[in-house]
Amino acid sequence: MKKEVSLVKKVDSLLRRIGCPRFLHHFGPKRYRFVQHATALLLKETLKCSFRRIAKLFALLEIDTPTYSALCKSRKRIPAWIWNEMLKITAGTSSGMVAIDGTGFSRTNPSFHYLNRIDGKTPKRYTKLSALFDLIKKKFTALRIRIKPRHDILDAKPLVQRSKVRKLFGDSAYDAESLHEYCAWNRIQTIIKPKRNARKGFFRKKQMRNYSDKEYHQRSLIESGFGSLKRKYGGYVLAKKDKALKAEIYCKAIAHNLNLS
DSSP, X not given: OHHHHHHHHHHHHHHHHTTOOSOSOSSSOOOSOHHHHHHHHHHHHHHTOOHHHHHHHHHHTTOOOOOHHHHHHHHHHSOHHHHHHHHHHHHOSOOSEEEEEEEEEESOOOOHHHHHHTTOOOOOOEEEEEEEEETTTTEEEEEEEESSOOOGGGGHHHHHHHSOOSEXXXXXXXXXXXXXXXXXXXXXXXXXXXXXXXXOOHHHHHHHTTOOHHHHXXXXXXXXXXXXXXXXXXXXXXXXXXXXXXXXXXXXXXXXXXXXX
16 A cells, blocks of 8 residues: 555656646546546556556555546546656656667457457557657657557657657668758767668768667667567557547556656
């Protein structure tokens, strides 16, 4: 019980640092503060349980918490800037050594054992996550989530703009002249594996002068980060609506950062 109460205090301190209001709504009863909603949502992803179970767990620990239906509804109403700021603070000051990559979270969570028994097809629907990962601190510094899969390069610039980057590590999917140009103008060295038969581009050639295969292999640490995230908090999402789906993935990444703090 003491550990759970200390977690509430930790989340409360985190929300005060980002200037989050005590209540997200102007009208209605002011019974539960936002910190109680945020703590329950973070623990839900940490323990990989349902809204009903997390509400029952808090009741057993004698921690005042909203009902499961209120938690489900509040998750859809939380603005994106709160999740971004929470992720940024839990990541801490960036070391500058940052890797970028994308992964997918399944929209369903079937039992593959029974899929094989009934000759069922493996579900292919997934949510696309593009992320920046600090190679020194092993934390996620910025996220960009898409409901439908898109090419990795579309999310590269918006992600780099959110974090302090000195060296950007990426696979060949990010070998685009536009990204090399943006990084060159902002004094960011790109360590990106070149595409096959790609020789054109002034900024690509300029950045490739400092490219090193030995240094590039540090990029694989972001794959380890994705693996750790999915093993601990699940490689699937259960939400259906866009905002709830994004909130669920943000909670997984924030819980990952808090676990390393």
